[in-house]
Amino acid sequence: IVLDSGILYFKILPWLWQKCGDLSRHAAFNTKDEIWHTLAFLGVVMICDEVCKLPSSLYRTFVIEAHHGFNKQTIWSFFKDELKGIALAILIAPPIVAAIIVIVQKGGLYFIIYLWGFAF
Numbered sequence: 001i002v003l004d005s006g007i008l009y010f011k012i013l014p015w016l017w018q019k020c021g022d023l024s025r026h027a028a029f030n031t032k033d034e035i036w037h038t039l040a041f042l043g044v045v046m047i048c049d050e051v052c053k054l055p056s057s058l059y060r061t062f063v064i065e066a067h068h069g070f071n072k073q074t075i076w077s078f079f080k081d082e083l084k085g086i087a088l089a090i091l092i093a094p095p096i097v098a099a100i101i102v103i104v105q106k107g108g109l110y111f112i113i114y115l116w117g118f119a120f
Contacts, residue, residue, distance in 0.1 A: 003052065013045075016041065016044060016045070017037075017041055019044075020037060020040040020041040020044060021037050021040075023040050024036050024037045024040050027040075034101055034105070035097075035098045035101050035102075038097060038101060039094055039097060039098070042093065042097060046086075046089060050082070050086065054082075057082075058078070061073060061078055062075070062078075099118060100115065100118070103115050103118055
C-alpha cells in the first residue's frame with residue numbers, strides 16, 4: 001500500500017508513460033504508434049514490478065514455506081521458474097495488448113462489446 005501510494009502521490013506512472021514515449025522515438029519506432037508506446041510502458045512496469053516483489057517472494061518461499069515444511073524448491077529452481085514466467089509474459093502479452101489497442105482504436109462507440117467478445 002505504501003509503494004502504491006507513493007507511485008500515485010509522486011505521479012510516477014504519467015512520468016514513466018512520457019519516458020517510454022521518448023524511448024519509442026529514440027528507438028526509431030513510429031512516434032504516432034500507440035502500440036509500441038504501450039508495450040514499452042508495460043515492459044518497464046513489468047520489470048519494476050518483478051524487482052519490487054522479488055524480496056517478499058524470496059522470503060515467502062524460503063522462510064515462511066520452509067518453516068512450515070512446504071518448500072521443496074532450491075534457489076536455482078526459484079529463479080528458473082521466475083525466468084520462465086517472464087518469458088511467457090513476453091511471448092503472450094504483446095499480441096493481446098496490441099489487439100486490445102486496435103479494438104479500442106477502431107471499435108467506435110461499441111468497442112466495449114468488441115472487447116468483451118475478444119475476452120471470451
